[in-house]
Amino acid sequence: MTTLERTAECTVTFRRDVALQTRDDQVLLGLADRAGYRLRNVSAAMREALAGVEAGMHTAEELAQQYPGSPVAGVLAKIEPFLATGIRLAGCRAAVLERTGITELRPPSPDLTGTTWLRLGKFSLLRRRGDDLVLESPLSKYRAVLLDDAIAGALGVVARPVSEVDEELVPVLALLAGAGFLDIGTEDGFAVDSDEVLRQWDVHDLYFHSRSRIGRTDEPFGGRFPYVGQIEPLPAVKPAPEGPRIELPRPEFDRVRDGDPGLQETIEARQSIRAYGDEPITVAQLGEFLYRTARVRGTYGPRPEARMPYEGSSRPYPCGGAGYELELYLTVRRCAGLEPGIYHYDAGEHALRLINTGVADREELLRVATLSTGGQAVPDLLVTMTSRFQRLAWKYQSIAYAVTLKHAGALYQTMYLVATAMGLAGCGLGSGDADAAARAFGLDYLRESSVGEFILGSAPDELPAPVSGDGALDWRPGNDPGWQAEALAARRG
Numbered sequence: 001m002t003t004l005e006r007t008a009e010c011t012v013t014f015r016r017d018v019a020l021q022t023r024d025d026q027v028l029l030g031l032a033d034r035a036g037y038r039l040r041n042v043s044a045a046m047r048e049a050l051a052g053v054e055a056g057m058h059t060a061e062e063l064a065q066q067y068p069g070s071p072v073a074g075v076l077a078k079i080e081p082f083l084a085t086g087i088r089l090a091g092c093r094a095a096v097l098e099r100t101g102i103t104e105l106r107p108p109s110p111d112l113t114g115t116t117w118l119r120l121g122k123f124s125l126l127r128r129r130g131d132d133l134v135l136e137s138p139l140s141k142y143r144a145v146l147l148d149d150a151i152a153g154a155l156g157v158v159a160r161p162v163s164e165v166d167e168e169l170v171p172v173l174a175l176l177a178g179a180g181f182l183d184i185g186t187e188d189g190f191a192v193d194s195d196e197v198l199r200q201w202d203v204h205d206l207y208f209h210s211r212s213r214i215g216r217t218d219e220p221f222g223g224r225f226p227y228v229g230q231i232e233p234l235p236a237v238k239p240a241p242e243g244p245r246i247e248l249p250r251p252e253f254d255r256v257r258d259g260d261p262g263l264q265e266t267i268e269a270r271q272s273i274r275a276y277g278d279e280p281i282t283v284a285q286l287g288e289f290l291y292r293t294a295r296v297r298g299t300y301g302p303r304p305e306a307r308m309p310y311e312g313s314s315r316p317y318p319c320g321g322a323g324y325e326l327e328l329y330l331t332v333r334r335c336a337g338l339e340p341g342i343y344h345y346d347a348g349e350h351a352l353r354l355i356n357t358g359v360a361d362r363e364e365l366l367r368v369a370t371l372s373t374g375g376q377a378v379p380d381l382l383v384t385m386t387s388r389f390q391r392l393a394w395k396y397q398s399i400a401y402a403v404t405l406k407h408a409g410a411l412y413q414t415m416y417l418v419a420t421a422m423g424l425a426g427c428g429l430g431s432g433d434a435d436a437a438a439r440a441f442g443l444d445y446l447r448e449s450s451v452g453e454f455i456l457g458s459a460p461d462e463l464p465a466p467v468s469g470d471g472a473l474d475w476r477p478g479n480d481p482g483w484q485a486e487a488l489a490a491r492r493g
């Protein structure tokens, strides 16, 4: 790397989402969508200094020198959360580093002299945010707003490891490296390449993690209802699609309650079963399974006074905000009393709608399901969970997709337990083809597509041996594995 004596010129500026309003001797610092801060009795010189901060062209030292009689340092300390670090390049504002988590206002600026090599970090993402070009990384607690195109150009250059860059840009790249956007290495390589933890993180996973939990994001977060008054929420219960309607049998509560094994026995006897009986599952069993796992018990609301400006529903599995965005589709291969085909489950009416009779679509979805089990299972039927994404996104900002995956998890376990209690063979699957499913179900991928699958069928004569089963030489007993053995023996009995 080019030897350079000069350090980066870091200016004091406001975050991009701060708006400055001056009224008489008061200055209001407003954050888009968030609480502001009022400075009172602000002198004319101090107001001028704050305008300088807004312009982002001065270092803290320059501001103090320029307004010697004003308590610049004290005021800046008071409004520190509203501040960001500007980068001045050849007398122009080149970039702004905004904090996205709790960290120092200014990132460290590592020394890039000597035999330093630079490279764009694996997790660094360049994108448009509003009208800004921004550089983000889940490894960084800063967002770099790039105001000078030369910096974006330099990032293109460092996509490959380099030891020479435009001398002018070195201070900027040093700060971007200090903020965690660039890797620093030597001619022998980059330390991150042998970091076993970072190597095992996929870019999209870490980005998703950092954006769907508090701590490394300053984006609007949680149940904020950003589209109230602009976009209508999706209905609590999806209107049934077109197609022949098939009423499903309903179980009797007394029979279910009296016939089921106890809770702990059901939990212990739960297994993933990828083999099936000679006789297929029946439509009565399917009706009972869907009724017990996913039916709509009722709807209620809106209750704006209880922060619920939308209609909710009640179903057997838990769901954040009672949003119930998950839908079920059945791809039926064999089910006594039900023709093979692809059906939507109308959870409100406890009925099916035959939506696709195409053999190719059905076989494709079942083929992927079989593949997911390593070829072990040719299920009686495949239950695909889709998410009506906008049902959640209407309420939850930043976390809608994470929340829908959590709901899928709750529904998986409910399905596992009900299948076990009913003596059916069930197995969760994690990686269906969302695009093929959207095509087969006639859905718009962006509005509703699959987030999980569960295969279901009649139980085989022989239940699979649990992993703790006889003869497993690598089995190391832990806490009461006998509970499972006992529950399975009861199930077999």
Ligand SMILES: Cc1cc2nc3c(=O)[nH]c(=O)nc-3n(C[C@H](O)[C@H](O)[C@H](O)COP(=O)(O)O)c2cc1C
Pocket (backbone or CB within 6 Å): 270, 271, 272, 273, 372, 373, 374, 412, 427, 428, 429, 430, 431
């Ligand atoms: C979300 C989820 C995804 C799964 N994905 C698959 C899968 O794609 N293929 C498969 O054969 N089993 C899958 N399983 C089943 C697991 O392999 C199984 O739960 C695990 O091995 C433990 O065994 P047990 O369920 O019999 O206790 C999945 C389970 C869950 C909960």
